[in-house]
Amino acid sequence: MTQKKVHSSKTNKSEPTLKDSQNVLTILGILVILLISYFAYQASGLEFVLLLWVGVLIGFSLFHARFAFASVYRQIVETGNTEMLRAHMFMLGIATTLFAPILMFDISAFSNITEGALSPISIGLVIGAFLFGFGMEMGSGLAPASFYTAEGGRTALLCTVFGFLTGAVIGAYHFGFWNETLPSVSEFSLATDTGLGYFGAWGIQAAIFALIVILSYIYKKRKRPPLLPALPTAVGWKKIVFGSWPLWVGALVLAVLNATVFVIQGEPWKLTAAFTLWGSKLLMNLGMDVSQWQYWIAEERIVALMEPLMMDSVSVLNLGVILGTFISLTLGGMIRFSKIHFHLAILALAGGFLMGYGATISFGANIGAYFSGIASFSLHAWIWALMAILGVSAAYTVGKKFNLVQR
Template sequence: MSENSENSRPSYPGPQYLISFIILLAGGIIAYIAYIHSGWAFVVLFVLGFLIGYTLFHSNYGFATVYKHLIEDGNTQMLRGHMQKLIIATTLFSLILANQWNLFGNLPEGAVSPISIGLVLGSFIFGFGMNIGSNLGPSSMRTKKGGRTSLLFTLAGFLLGATIGAVHFSFWNESLPNRPGVSLADNTPLGYVGAWLVQIAIFAAIAFGTYIYKKRKRPPALPPMPRGTGWTEILFSTWPIWVGATVLATLNAAVLLVQGSPWKFTAPFTLWGSQIADQFGLTPSSWGYWGQQELMIELNSSVFMNDLSVLNFGVFTGTLLTMSLAGLLKFSKISLQMACITLLGGFLMGYGACISYGANVGAYFSGLASMSLHAWIWTVMAVSGVYTAAFLNNKFQFLGSAKEGEQT
């Protein structure tokens, strides 16, 4: 990235017009096929996904990144952004779920999942994997270190891990000790008002406490986000963290209104991987995941009839189009070590997310907004995984030169 002469913020290269046109055309085709298979509701989901992808690219949003900043320099700005996002999302989800507001006739249900060994172990594995292979985050897409080539290895590993996780899903979540899911609003005396007050109080306390911590420690500011050049300055002007948090929370609430369930990132990967496995002669229908966690009919239907798949297609389209307009869809050589590490990190993320009922979107973001007890357990264990990976790397430097980024 080149330096902008007006200030210290780096600037993006010029737009890749041909690639942008191809992505836009592909997105239009996907939306049309989704409409043919499933109607206007899925077109709306695709558009919402597109807006989520666009927002993710703009925002300093991540899970492992938040805690990396805490560990490395004590910066709590992103964590406060997460708390704001969760406050808004919890408020909107509470109103939608309590009043059963919906569009297209899909009655809303929160992301409430059982409490199991798979939840505890899987969330820890996810956090550990995200720290060592966190190339799905938008911040990594904007840098040489994370996006482009290494992102492909992370995605491949995530797909493989989410698929193998489906094979083992029953063992971790059915054979071993488990308990039904608990909604703090529906399954406790708190009710929606009480559960909302408890969660808002916790999020607000974390935000206030980390603000006081920041005032005392005075950590360095977050690195400046790049900017566009020429007319792309309109598309890539820096978004304050509070803007990204507000938009993401609102979009997730809109997803809940449209499809009757909030945004979940991992489930489509498990579906896609299972359908690929079926083409290779395996029998994913015998895996406990299908029939216990997801309906068997989803496995045997077109991906364009799966709402979460269409939503993710929109997310990918929005992200890739924004990247191409920023001139970032360029792939270069990476070291074998970095390829292996990002592949392993992606695998751990996918496997952990599958057996723990979701990732930092479905279990953390949507789960906490749904006031589910499992989401709190997931969050504690995933953060523990992030810190464990950071501690081990600081002690043994097992990531080594992977942090040096891509080779040119």
Template sequence: MHEQQTSHPRYKSEGQAARPSYPPAQKLMVWVILGIAGALLAASYVYSGWQFVILFLLGFLIGFTLFHTNYGFATVYKQLFEDGNTQMLRGHMQKLLIATTLFALILGTQTAFFGERPEGAIAPISTGLVLGSFLFGFGMNIGSNLAPQAMRTMKGGRTALLFTASGFLIGSTFGAAHFAFWNHSMPNAEAVSIAEDTPLGFTGSWILQTSIFAAVIIGTYLHQKRKLPPPLPPMPRGTNRTELLFRSWPIWVGATAFALLNAAVLMVQGSPWKVTAAFSLWGSKLADQIGLGPAAWRYWGEEAPVHELTNSIFTSSVSVLNFGIVTGALLTMALAGLFHFRKIPFHLAGITLIGGTLMGYGAAISSGANVGAYFSGLASMSLHAWIWTVMAVSGVYTAYFISRKLPFLASK
């Protein structure tokens, strides 16, 4: 399932190379999304005050940044295998290096706003962690319309995105229902913070992790120089006034922005950026409406506060943050003219729905996805995040090899 980035309606030549150009802004969609964002922002203030207003705005900035980044999760590791291009992987390592540094300072000094006591994304070692992270990586490789770079292309606004997101909602809800089985009934162990549960402390853990990230950056740079893989596809740009707004960001700029924004979320929310918890909450609220009784699931009370099931959704910080992310990303897509919902083949709808469901289920039982477990988990210096990363990458490669044997899985 190789992701093409050349499906843009217009191209402008830059010397001998063609760079995709965005169509005009979809003004009606822009105003609709702005209206929705304003309503969400007002509700966040009414129910939860300025802290949640700031969280919403931070989420909005994250959504804007997602649009400008040129790397997701599955794509990074597929490119490493397919072409030997390590540029996006180095962006990941830079993002993690900066975030680990900031998290070490914040968590080590217990610095936060609004009276919060910051806690990292630390989770137990369990069967759910191992299986779930593998399923997430596998599912993301076949349902990757949620990948950030997909938002920049024509397919970013495609109907397939709705199937992937719907599958993620379904999967994360079932994952919450089965959370206790995979994480308590099956073999498990306590959570381990490399910074707090080992003699290394925050300083030693910071040195260890940043040394690993720096070594990967140097090693992959030398590998790419030796292999000379094809360059990444040219990034699209805006036209006239929109060129300033949509000018492509170098990978290092996106990586730095993500690290800074996640650190800001940690200081405002008291916990770092997570995605899956919001989907599990939204799905569980729907399950409650049809009488499935999610309050009895051990996920609620252990992984997330049970009162969130009955309280307003605007009292959930993770929901408000993700509302901001979604509206920020969608507004930027509309400004770039990338909302295009068309009829898609039945098999594509099925594949993306299955991929999204595997992603959601795997993320819920493994306590996070490529944001909460990988990005925030590694930045928090949690041992579970390293295990999650190994298993998720294994899932990506397994799906990649299967897709080569079954070409219809690669049809996008």
């Protein structure tokens, strides 16, 4: 009996079902993971192999929990749904709890120096986070509605990713202006720069998470926003591999996996830096000297730029995330592309560009600046989250006023 027949006989008719697995693509993805594992081991040993496979697990978890980092803000602004917001607070609470002892006791599996995702407070942070939020709403190819269900969603995603890569590189070129030329304040830890210590800072952040959850429930009771749409699923044990997980499961798993990344490489999960590196390396191969850009002057960044890709932990980790997501899509029969309207492609490109540019000048995006930043007790992360929400709200208002995007 095929997987499709099992779904049709046992799942709720109101829930969409996944298509048959794309086995050839799944095997291809596994072979690529094994090949990269070999090269990663040759270049950097067991540490990077572990990072690659943790990345695969992250990609697998992101897909199956449908855990949207981008759309949580969009849901608040567009529909008022706060279900994903509560899941985020749970995830951040778990991550904060796990990060605190790692930072306090300098826990590292491979004797790396433990460094949280702390960044300065600058004009680039404020402007970049706003641009990221604006672009995220404008080019919604990374939102669940487009990525998982909408016609042409995968095509739109490719446009968004290309725009993101381009924006990230140009953001690196302008990085010095936004963060060095204009006024800025040094990184600020709620734990070590306030006298609270990690236990005190944990208590403050836990109280904030709890308050947000309580307010979201009050809002839900008063406004009764629409529920999140049903997602493709399966039954029984197949739900682990093929179906959708509860949001709280995704939140828990992602928090644990981010802490695992922290212990392995000495710093938590970051995403944007990989795109900036890949795009800059491409320009170098085309003959452009990017090493003089202010972004690459920092010692750890210039080393990554000059060394082979398999010796960069951020790249290896995020290759794993991409491949883990790819295999999850193939298992669900979801690798498919279709034509999209020209104006939607332009919106996806432009939105992706703003996201990449904004993320680079603001020291990260939903992963490095928000998820890992807040879990690392960095003040800049809270500022980033606020400005990103304002950016989403502004883009939604503009789009609604001028009818730019059809939902």
